Amino acid sequence: LKSGETMVMFSTCACCAPTYLVAVTVIAALCISGFGKVLKHTFPTAKLGIKIYKYISMVANILILLVAVAYGVLSSNENARRFVFSKIIEAGAVYPSPMDTLRCANIQNLHGRVLEIGPGPGTNFRCWQNNTSITEWVGVEPNPYFQQRQVVESEARNISFPVSTVWLKGEHVDIEPESFDHVVGTHVLCSVDDVRMVLKQVH
Ligand SMILES: C[S@@+](CC[C@H](N)C(=O)[O-])C[C@H]1O[C@@H](n2cnc3c(N)ncnc32)[C@H](O)[C@@H]1O
Structure with missing residues (x-):
């Protein structure tokens, strides 16, 4: 290890x-x-x-x-839960973390179309500040309270490729086969309802 x-x-x-x-x-x-x-x-x-x-x-x-x-x-109250959860995750995502080295080492050199499951506040944008090989990023995120923060984060990190988010659970999204070059998910499978279903969609 x-x-x-x-x-x-x-x-x-x-x-x-x-x-x-x-x-x-x-x-x-x-x-x-x-x-x-x-x-x-x-x-x-x-x-x-x-x-x-x-x-x-x-x-x-x-x-x-x-x-x-x-x-x-x-x-x-799911709405209240989502709001509180988004605030907790956003507070943690503000600061550089020792985890950044690990996450960025794995994803910084991606290219083409990237699908991210559960991007939250856009924590992984920090890994793509200098990436000019990604042509498009699509997030699949069920918690709409992250919307504003994703925009702020992508601007703060000077993200040069188009970004958009589908506000759905990973289990429910309908992805066209072979339409993405990479699928990213960090700290996500611990919070999805149905891990098998999400992995099936990714596959
Ligand atoms: C711990 S946060 C991780 C956020 C970000 N990926 C990171 O690395 O900091 C987990 C994220 O997964 C999202 N999530 C929870 N259930 C999900 C599901 N069924 N499908 C997709 N994303 C989900 C949450 O809303 C949250 O944004």
Whole structure:
């Protein structure tokens, strides 16, 4: 393995971040409130300590409630979920990342017509700043909240070829056989509903 490849294995898929956030918050809140109970039981005379822990435990419970409400809203409302997800991905995509070396090493020399599955905010445009061999780029992206950011990103990276996006899931897009020279997908298969179907379309 090259060092970049090792990094891929250990990096967390961004799509799992909300689940981890909920899990970590709940576990932390339970630990804090549980510790307060142990403290009370073990040191019944430590009044100040117990009082402080009462407040901490109250804050922890409020936190659980807020996370539960946010989780409920996001899991029942796809629009809200897409909006929040786009903001999280966009925030992460602003900065250069160690992952850029790996992603650009694999895709910077593409040519002809390029189809990208799940481009999000256009993170991969950074790899094509000096590419004059690509003749057209088409993105297949189900989240329309990335629209504005893709335009900003392609302009910021001086992309010289025409770019357009089909706002659909990779599973549903109808691609004419042999119509693209390359298909790109980075950090995407972890978030699609049906990996087999997307790969079938690509094939
Ligand atoms: C973690 S982001 C990666 C964005 C970008 N490719 C990158 O490397 O930074 C995953 C992207 O896949 C998109 N996506 C999710 N489900 C998809 C599907 N079924 N078909 C195509 N794209 C999908 C998401 O909307 C999001 O833009």
